[in-house]
Amino acid sequence: MLRVSDLAKQYGKANRPLFSALDFAVGSGEIVALVGESGVGKSTLLNCIAGLDTADRGSVAIGPQALDIVALDETARAALRARSIGFVFQAFHVLPTLTVAQNIGVPLLLCGVPAGEHAPRTQALLERVGLAGFAARWPASLSGGELQRVAIARALVHRPALLLADEPTGNLDPRTADEVLALLLERVREQQTSALVVTHSQHVAQSCDRILTLTPNGLLESGCARQ
C-alpha cells in the first residue's frame, strides 16, 4: 500500500511549485491511474514516491511497515526500493549485457532471495508474461513489446508492495500496448500488489480501479470506470 501526505515539490528556478499539499492513498491490491497534461509533474511525482527525486515537504509511506521514503537517506531508499517497489518505464530500460533471465533475476539478487529460488521464480514469471522460451536470449534480439514484458516481469518478480509504472505502453503500438497492459494488470491483481500507473491513454485509465488527475492546482479524483 501507499500513502502520500502533504507532498510538495518545486524545481530550483521555477517561480511556482510543481505540486504542493498532495494527499492520496493507494490501497492494498488497488490499481490507480494517474493522468494529466504533459509537463504537469506526473513523472516527477512518481520519482518522488520512488525516492529517485527528493520532495521538498511531506511524507510517502510505503509497504506494510509504512516506511516514509522521504525521510530516509539514499542508501535506505535504495534498500526500500529493492524490497518493496517495482518500476516500469516508458523506455524499456533492460540491461543489454545480461540475458533475459538474468535481467529478471536482478531484483531477487538485490533483495537477498536465496539463490535456489531464483530460477523457478524467474521461469514461472516468464511463462506468465508469455516469454517461456526466452530465458537465455539477449535483450538486443527482442522486440519492443517483448522487452516491455521482460521489464514487467522484472518489476514483479520480487513481489513488491508497490508497482510504479510511467507510461508503460507509450512506446508500443496500440495492439501490443493493449496486450501488455492487460498482462500487467492481470499480474498485479494476481499478486495483490498496489499500483500507480501514469498514462495518457483513456483506454488504459479506464481499466484501472480509480483515476487521479494531476492538475497545476492539485489532484482531482475522478470516477471509476470499472465499478
Add this chain to the structure above:
Amino acid sequence: MISMRGLPATRMRALSTLSWWLIRAQFKTRRAATLLSMLAIALGVALGYAIHLINDAALSDFGRAMKSVQGDPDAVIAARDSAGSVPLATINAIARDPAVLLVAAVIETRVRIDNAPTPVRLIGIDVFSAMAMTPDLLPRQDEQAAAPNILDGGVYASPALLARLAQSAQDSQSSQGKDFGTRAGGTLKLLRGEQQWLATLAGDLPVARPDDLLLVADIAWVQARFGPADGVSEGRVRLAPDTDLASWRQAWAQRLPPGLLIRAGDDDSARVSNLSRAYRVNLNVLALVALLTGAFLVFATQLTAVAQRSTQFALLGVLGLSPRMRLLQVLLEGVAIGVPGSLLGLALGYALAVTFTQVLGGDLGGGYFAGSAPLIVPALAPALLFLALGCLASLAGASYPAYLNRMQPLAQALKTGFAQRPPADARPAARSWRYAHSWVRRLPLLPLLLALAAFALAQLPPLFELPLAGYASIALVLVVGIASAPLLTQLLFGWLSAQPLPAPQRIALQNVAQAPLMAQVAASGLIVSFALTASMVIMVSSFRVAVDQWLDHVLPAPLYLRSKATPLPLDLLGALAAPAAPFAKVERMANAALTIDPQRPQVALLIREIEPRDPAARLPFTGPLLAPPAAMPAVWISEPMAEIYRLAPAQTLRLPLLGREVEVFIGGVWRDYGRQFGAVVISREDYQQLGGNFQPTDLALWPLPGQQAQATAWLAPWAEQYGLEVADSAAIRRLSLSIFDKSFAVTYALEAAAMLIGLFGLAVTLAASVWLRARELATLGALGFDRRMLSHAVMLEGALIASVGLLIGLACGIAIGAILTHVINPQAFHWRMALAIPWTAVFAGAVITLAAAVLASRYAARQATRLPVAQVLANAQ
C-alpha cells in the same frame, strides 16, 4: 540491511553474483581497453619489481662475495690510498690492545699468470689467523703431488681459476706444446709490471666462491716478492665479545696515522648501496611513471565505462542498488583490472630480472658491479608490496569515475544519460553560473602559481643526495599542463567558433566545448605522454651532444693503449722510448684509488704526464684555472668530485696520499662523464716529488706523421704478448657513443610505450564521447548529414583536442627536459651539460602524433557512423 556489515551472508553472495555479472560484461564489451589498462599496470609493476629484485640480489651477492674474501671482521684497517699500505707497527699496536682477540693481516695484489689476459687477485694470508677470520680462503694441500706446503711457498688456486688455467693450457697446447700450472705440482709464472716470479701450485681453495679468480699464498711469501716491504694491505680485526664496537672503532680512528682508515661492515654495505643509488632511483621513477600511466588508462577506461553505462547504473539504482554499491562496483572493476595486471607484472618482473642479470649483470648495465650474475630469489613481502602498489594505482585510476557514478542523479541519468559533473543540487542554480564564471576567470592564476612553485622546486638543492625536489617539480609541471588545458581550449575554441565555418566543423567545435570532461581526459593523456617523451628526447640529445664534445677534448691522441689493473711491462716502456719506435710523442698515465669517505665509493687518482702550466690542453675545464702557490702541488678535480665533496677551485684539500695527508691546491674543475664518483688528476712530477712510485697503466700515443699504420703494427705483438688493449681514438669514441646509446635504449622503449598509451587514451575517450553522442549523430544523419560529413566532424574534433594536447605537451616537455638536464642529471649523477633541443626530432614526433590522433578519431568516427541511423534512433533510451 543497510550497512555492509549488516548484510547477511546470502545477500552478500547475491550482490557478488550481480557484481560478477557486471564485471564479466564489462570485460567482454571493452576487451581492448581493459587489456591495455592491465598491461600498463603490469608494465609499471614489472619494472619496479624487477629493479627491486635485481638490486636486492646484486647487493646480497656483493655482500656474500665480500664476506667470502674478507670474512666477517668487526673492523678493517686499510690504507686510504690504493697504492699505500698499513705499516706493520700499526698492526702490532692493534694486536696489543687487550680488547682485540685477533688481527689477521692480509696482502692483496693483482698479478697476471703467464700473460693471461685477465689479472688474478693474489692474496697473502697468515694461515693461523685466516682459520678464524676467513675460512673461505683456507687452502687444501694436494697430498698426491710433491708440492711444498703454504709455509714453504706453495700457492693455491680457486676452482674458477683452475678451470680457466686448464682451458688456456688446452688452447695453447697446439702452438706451444707446453703443459704447466694446471694441476698441483705445476709451476705458475706470476707477473706484475717488471716483476716475474715462479710459484708452485700446491692445491686448491675448496670453499672459494665459484666465480672468484683467486690465488692464495703465505703472506710472507707474497711480501718478499711483491711488497710492500714494511706493511700489509689490510688488518682485519676481531674484538672480544663484550667490547663496544663503535666506541672501539672511534677511539682507534683517532689514533691511526692519517693515511689509514678504519672500516666497519656497515660501511661496506653503505658503500655498495651508494654505488648505484641514484641510478636505481632514476629507474624507479621511470617505473612509477609507468604505474601512473597505468592508473591513467584505468581512469580513462573506467570513466568511459561509467559514462556508457550511466543508464544501466541508474536502472540498477531504481531497482535498489545502493549508491555505495554503485561506487564499489566501479572500484571493484578497477581491482579486477589491477589484480591480474599486477600478478602479470610480478611474473614479468621476475622474468625481466632473471633475463637482465644473465645479460647485463647486477647493475642493470650501469657498470657498477663487475662480473657476476647474481641469483634472483623472490621474497614474499616485497612481492606483496608491489602487488598492492599495482592494485592501488588501478584503484586510484578508478576512484574518480566511481565517485561520478555514485553521484549520478538517477532520474536524470535515465532520461538523458551521463552527467559529466556531479550535480550541483546543493547550491542554487542562479549562483552556479557565477561560480563557474569566477572560476573561469580565476583559472590562469592556478597554473601560474603552480608553475611558479615548480620553478621554485627546481632551484632547491638535493635532499638525501637525491634530486627529490626536481622530481616533484616535474610532477608539478605536468599538473600545470593538465590544469592549463581548459584555458587553452577556451581560447582556441572561443576564437574558432567566432569564425564563419561550415556545419560539420561547427558541430565538432560545439562537441569539444560541450563535453569538457572527455576532451580534458583525452588531452591530458596526450599532454603527459608527449611531455615525458619530448623531455626524454631533449635530455638524451643534450647529453649526447655534451658527451660528444667531451670525447673530443679527452681523446687528444690518435692511439691509446692500456693494461687492465696491473702496471705496464717495463720492456714495452723501454722500447717506446727507443728512437726506432714510430711515435712522435707518448704520454703515460697511472691509476690509483683514494678513500676519502669509507661510506662512499673510492675516488680515482689519475697520475698523468701533463704540462702543469697548461692542463687545459688535456682536461676540459669548466671554470677558472688557477696557479698554485709556490711549493704546493696542484690537483685538478672532476666535476662529480667537486659536487660530492663540495670543493671549489682555489681551496686546498688534504688528500690521503701515500700513507699521509698531503695538502694540495685545487687548480680547477674539469668535466668528467666517465667516473661518477669523482676523480683527481695530479701531474707525474708532483706525484714523484711527493715520493710516489709512478707505474704507468695507460698510454696515449701520437704516431709519427703518416705512420699510423706502422704504429698500430708495431704495438700489435706487445698487445698480444701482454694482453694489452690498443684502440684508436675513433674506435673509442664510437664505442663510447654506442655504450651511451645502448644505456638509453630502454628509455626509447618507454617513450614509445608512453606515446602509445597517450594515443590509446585519446582513442578510447574519443570513441566513448562519440558513442555517448551516437543518438545525436544519428539524429543529424536523419536530418541529412552524410556519413562523410559526420566522420569529418569527429576527425576534426580529434585533431583539435590533439593539437591542444601536443601544444601544451611540447611546452611542458621543454620545461621538463630543462629540469632533467639542469637539475636531475647534476644532482643525481653530477653530470652537467648544456640544453640542446633537437627541434626537428621533436616537431617530427608532434606531427606523427597528430596524424596518429586523426587516425584514431577516424576509427572512432567509423564506429559511430557504421550503425544504421534507424537502429540507433530506435535503441535510444
